[in-house]
Each structure stands twice: as C-alpha cells, then as structure tokens.
Amino acid sequence: MPTRQQEKSRQTMEELMAAAMLLFSENGFAQTSIAEITARAGYAKGSFYRHWESKNQLFLQIVEQKLYEYRNVRDRRIEDAHDLEEALNIIWDFLESMALDRQWAKVFLEFTVHSARDMELRTEMRRRQYRLSESLFAKLVRRFVTSDYPAEKIGALNTALFEGYMVHNALETGVLNLHDVREAAIALALEKGIRQSG
Amino acid sequence: MPTRQQEKSRQTMEELMAAAMLLFSENGFAQTSIAEITARAGYAKGSFYRHWESKNQLFLQIVEQKLYEYRNVRDRRIEDAHDLEEALNIIWDFLESMALDRQWAKVFLEFTVHSARDMELRTEMRRRQYRLSESLFAKLVRRFVTSDYPAEKIGALNTALFEGYMVHNALETGVLNLHDVREAAIALALEKGIRQSG
DNA sequence: GTCATATTGTGACCATCGGTCATTTTCAGG
C-alpha cells in the first residue's frame, strides 16, 4: 500500500499531466514549455523533473494512457471478426477514435514526425505501440488475407492513408473527411487482400 | 547590371544557402541553427538576416529553387496526357522525384507539419505551391475524370497516400517502397475517377 | 513530542535558440 508521501507524489504527477494535456492540445507539443505546464498546475519548474526525465517521456506516458482503453476494445472486438472487411472496420473504428479529436490528432502527428530524428525515441514508441505499426496491423488481419499480397504492406498502405489524412487534417485543407479516407482505405485493402494480385 | 557589391551580396547568399541545404538535409530543419549555417559558410550570425527575415523564409526559398524545374517538367508533360492513367503517372513521376532523396523528403515532411501551427506560413506555402495541393491536383486531372467522384477528393487521396508514405519513410519502417504506393494510389484514383461510384 | 532521515518542492543557473541592432569593416566612385 502507498504511503501518504507516495500518494501526494502521485497526485502532483496527475495535476502536472492534466495541465500538460490541456496545453499540448491547445498549443501543440513544441509550443508548450515545461515552465508553462508546471505554472499551470501551481508548481515550480524543477518539480517536473521529479516525475519525468524529459518532455518526450511525459508525452509518451500521456499517449499510453489515452490509447490504453481504445486498444483493448479494438483487440477484443477483432477476435470476433469473420472476414477482412469486418477486421478492417474494427481497426478503422479505432483509428477514427484517434482522429476525431482534431486537436489531439494534430499533436500526435507532430510528435510522430518529431520522432523521425531520434532513434531512441522511435524505439521507445514502438515498444509502447504508439503507432499502429505495420507488423501489428499485419498480425491483426493476416488470417483473413487470401491473396499473395503481403499483409504487412496492406497494413502499411492503410496506415499511410490514415497518417496522410492526419497531415491533410492538420493543414485544415478540408477536402477530405474521415469517411472518404476510411472507405478508400478499406476498398484498397480488400482489393489487395482478397483478389489475387497480378 | 549588378554592381560589384551586389554581386558580392548575391554570392554570400548563395554560400549561406549551400551551407543551409547541407545542414538541413543532414540534421533537419529544427535541429539546424542559424549560427551553424553562418559558421559553416564562414560568416557571423547577423549576416543571415541581411538575406532572409527568418529561418522559415530561407527554407521556402530553398524549396522553391528545388522544385522549380521539376514542376515545369510536370506541367509541360501533363498537357500531352491522353487519359487519367497517363496524367497520374506524370504526377507520380513528379512526386517520386521529391521522395527519392530520402534526406530531403524527411525535411519536407518536417516543415509541412511544422507549418500546421502557423497560418501565415501555410498561406505563404500555398502561394509558392510548396505542396501539391488538392486544388492544383484537381486542376491537373479534372478533364480526365468521368465519374461523379470529385476531382479534389481524388487529388487529396493521392496526396494523403504520398504524404503518409513520407511519414512511413521518415520513420524508416521500410515495409513500403515507392512503387507499392504509386501503384496503389493510381489504382485507387482510377477506381474513383473512371468507374461510376455508388 | 523530538529529532535524524528521506522525500517532495524550489528557483537560480546553464548553454543554446531565433532574432535585433548599434557598430565596424569593406569598397566603389569622385
């Protein structure tokens, strides 16, 4: 059982996380300073580093918390899928739940691209299943793929369409909506995964 | 005709640009400081601001220079296209030429996402045709679209697949190659653009 | 209660960043 001190520490951490989530979604990852986060929660800057070793680590923890429930639902539902189309729809339900909060979707994308220059961070992200990786996607749908088109590529194409839509959305060009992308991605995956390729 | 001083100024600018291009492609946009650029070219930091008003402006100028020739070739070739497939292949030749230099593709993507928080910068990028916007894409292919699926959406889906691939590539996951994406994007566009939808 | 100890909280400090600007250096034209 936690001591009173540990309890206090946990509460401080949660207050800092709450402030950070608010500021990240309002102003983005790069534009949110650690001093802002601690000030918003009523602490001094130094307190931040009692709980996380960097802004990256805080962000990873927030994402982990945000995605935990979604992922469980997805993985539970996908076991009951009967064909590729059903599996894809379950995956896209999950992807949509991420994209629907436009502010957060923007921050997700920002962090994904930010990680491109930091191999350690990318490794950490893979470990925490931050992105729907190609291998994970492949694992989810492989049993339904009847063509000789690799399941990893089907996954990667779907992820590409999703993340490309995230860029489109972040730039607020507004031509595509989620339904368009989902429909196109599933059509593409069915074409590749069911029909025999050339 | 330029005076010797103007000539010197132009040369300094080119030296700074050359240093910047090298450093951007090596370390990315955010990770390259103005002091690094000027030091590499053998000048003091203040010299930078005689030629550009910000790091963003320098980057836009570099991109403009890099894309100018590619764009001309694309727009000249596309006038001779006879159907949607030909037009799409010409556009994807252009997109591939951008993606082939993996280092620069990474920087392009970084800057695109960086611009998501800066409306003025996005406006400037549109003005300079930094991205293959949906409206430009639509203009290039509209005359070949026979279905009732909006040309803008076909363009946006292609751009999404391309930029999603850029993300994929930046993270070095390595499952997809350019050929996979191009083939899938063109198949998708033909499906939407030629066959009657719904 | 008291006091040594362990934990939590603090904010001055550091190097670095993009950007500014008064000052110095360079150089063309008379």
Next chain:
DNA sequence: CCTGAAAATGACCGATGGTCACAATATGAC
C-alpha cells in the same frame, strides 16, 4: 585619397529544455 553606402559583425534580448544545491515537509524510531 576621401566619403557615403552597403556588407559584415557579435554583444545582446527573452525564452527554451534541462540541472542542481538547497529549502520545506512528512516519516518513523525513540
């Protein structure tokens, strides 16, 4: 030469992510 204009400089500014010696506070043995 001399002078005015243009080019080059680097100290300086506020802000950043991150560090760390120190202050405040809670804990457990007595």
